[in-house]
Amino acid sequence: MTHSSEIKALLFDVFGTVVDWRGGVARDLRPFLGRHAASIDAYEFADAWRRQYVPAMGEIRSGRRPFVRLDVLHRENLLKVLADYGIDVSSIPADELDALNHSWHRLDPWPDSIEGLLRLKRRFMIAPLSNGNIRLILDMAKRAALPWDAILGAEVVRAYKPSPQVYLETVEILGLEPSEVCMVAAHNSDLAAARQCGLKTAFVLRSTEHGPAQKTDLHAEQAWDFITTDLNDLATQIGCPT
Amino acid sequence: MTHSSEIKALLFDVFGTVVDWRGGVARDLRPFLGRHAASIDAYEFADAWRRQYVPAMGEIRSGRRPFVRLDVLHRENLLKVLADYGIDVSSIPADELDALNHSWHRLDPWPDSIEGLLRLKRRFMIAPLSNGNIRLILDMAKRAALPWDAILGAEVVRAYKPSPQVYLETVEILGLEPSEVCMVAAHNSDLAAARQCGLKTAFVLRSTEHGPAQKTDLHAEQAWDFITTDLNDLATQIGCPT
Known part of the structure; x- marks a missing residue:
């Protein structure tokens, strides 16, 4: 004991x-995907975004990259996942991507x-x-x-x-x-x-x-x-x- | 505007x-000084302790000393001020000095x-x-x-x-x-x-x-x-x- x-x-x-990151991120993804890629499931996209998290930090943990905060990694990972799904990132305003990236700031306990x-x-x-x-x-x-x-x-x-x-x-x-x-x-x-x-x-x-x-x-x-x-x-x- | x-x-x-550092530090100094140097005014001692603050940080701001946290500087400054008042630090248990040093953690708004x-x-x-x-x-x-x-x-x-x-x-x-x-x-x-x-x-x-x-x-x-x-x-x- x-x-x-x-x-x-x-x-x-x-x-x-x-906090429940998966539910919170999927909630904010739904209207975004509705505008840009209505066939993609929000939970599936949230899981794909999350899968980029460990390898992105690995670059920093290994010393191959200097420390940058998680907001920066999340933003880079979002672009990767959008590209993986074949979504044309150049057509989406940066403000809209920033707002989606901030879904990680709005998670429910x-x-x-x-x-x-x-x-x-x-x-x-x-x-x-x-x-x-x-x-x-x-x-x-x-x-x-x-x-x-x-x-x-x-x-x-x-x-x-x-x-x-x-x-x-x-x-x-x-x-x-x-x-x-x-x-x-x-x-x-x-x-x-x-x-x-x-x-x-x-x-x-x-x-x-x-x-x-x-x-x-x-x-x-x-x-x-x-x-x-x-x-x-x-x-x-x-x-x-x- | x-x-x-x-x-x-x-x-x-x-x-x-x-917060009111002077009142809080003097409050905790009073019983300490009562035991070790009853003739010293607690406010006067608090002011003397505080006067060591800017020069101590100056060593770090100038780059002559690597960063150490303020608790460390407060503890060193306390020893200096005790010595300046002619108080024999070697007769005071380290725990008692630590407790006094933590008066800076107990200040009233x-x-x-x-x-x-x-x-x-x-x-x-x-x-x-x-x-x-x-x-x-x-x-x-x-x-x-x-x-x-x-x-x-x-x-x-x-x-x-x-x-x-x-x-x-x-x-x-x-x-x-x-x-x-x-x-x-x-x-x-x-x-x-x-x-x-x-x-x-x-x-x-x-x-x-x-x-x-x-x-x-x-x-x-x-x-x-x-x-x-x-x-x-x-x-x-x-x-x-x-």
């Missing part, structure tokens, strides 16, 4: 763990997220540790009332998860030991990287992040310190009153 | 502008700050642009319920105000033009540096920041875009409903 009394701060993965975060915030420092850039996470939080104590993450340390420096430099910014910080994520790979750095770990089951046919992250692949069904369950397990 | 409709984000100096920030937050992004490090500003915000949308400032860009890069890189992080951002401060020098970078400027009169005999920053030294008596006045002038 993990002693939660040692934990001072909780760091949250955001896309998929706190899962139904338990706000209540769970508010309970956790009373006892712990809570902050995102997302690959999303500061403005993206700020816009999302302001729109949805996500009650972060600070916005930490990739842009603050200018590196992308799961590079160890992202976890370690963030712990250092908080003035804590790794064992005093718990990483909260719906992704086993994120938790594995955090555990390698000495952080505590909390798995949150998000079985429909990738849609109804999701095959990944349906169970905890290691004995994480907390294994939970949502953020309210985490709050209860970690000892926060309702 | 400045068109406030262009402004998207307000950045706030914190020490002196949003001026009476208008919370209400003013809440009004401004409904219409603008609001964030500190302080030389205080992230954990310091986080602790202060959590204790006093300062409703920041994000914590920006010196540690995020690894440089100290009034270096131009602090203002310019923060504007870039927000994805805005300098003219879309307004710096809010009780210090003419901070506003002058922000204006040089193209930001809008709002002066807040804090006539007792340095105590009843304050001689500096008692009036606006340039025609700032907004000249205000407190954060509620700023909210009114900039067009935020009560």
Whole structure:
């Protein structure tokens, strides 16, 4: 049993763990695709856009490319996916592409997220540790009332998860030991990287992040310190009153 | 008349502008001095501690020293001031010095700050642009319920105000033009540096920041875009409903 009394701060993965990126991006894609490529399914396009995310960050994690914020990668990836679908990008105004790119700033929390975060915030420092850039996470939080104590993450340390420096430099910014910080994520790979750095770990089951046919992250692949069904369950397990 | 409709984000100096550092530090100094040097006035010590702030940052601004966060400078400056007062530091436990150093994390807002920030937050992004490090500003915000949308400032860009890069890189992080951002401060020098970078400027009169005999920053030294008596006045002038 993990002693939660040692934990001072909780760091949250955001896309998929706190908010539903697939539903939010598809919602904004629907009118866009209606204008430009009515035969393409919005969820399919959202999934294709998301698949570009890991390889794009890989260029930066490997050092082949200097750090740029996620808004920039999302915009480049959008152009790639549009081209892959045979859509003529030159016919679409840049403003319209920018607005669509900002769909990632307008994602809705899962139904338990706000209540769970508010309970956790009373006892712990809570902050995102997302690959999303500061403005993206700020816009999302302001729109949805996500009650972060600070916005930490990739842009603050200018590196992308799961590079160890992202976890370690963030712990250092908080003035804590790794064992005093718990990483909260719906992704086993994120938790594995955090555990390698000495952080505590909390798995949150998000079985429909990738849609109804999701095959990944349906169970905890290691004995994480907390294994939970949502953020309210985490709050209860970690000892926060309702 | 400045068109406030262009402004998207307000950045706030914190020490002196949003919170009363002198009163807060003196409050925590009193019991400490009572134990170690009962004849020293807490306000006088707080002022002496604060006087070390600008030269300490100067070492970093000039490039003679790599960036370290303000908690580190405050701790070094505390040792200097104790020595200047002839107090034997070796007799004081490190934990006690650390606790005193953290008095900067426990400062109270001026009476208008919370209400003013809440009004401004409904219409603008609001964030500190302080030389205080992230954990310091986080602790202060959590204790006093300062409703920041994000914590920006010196540690995020690894440089100290009034270096131009602090203002310019923060504007870039927000994805805005300098003219879309307004710096809010009780210090003419901070506003002058922000204006040089193209930001809008709002002066807040804090006539007792340095105590009843304050001689500096008692009036606006340039025609700032907004000249205000407190954060509620700023909210009114900039067009935020009560």
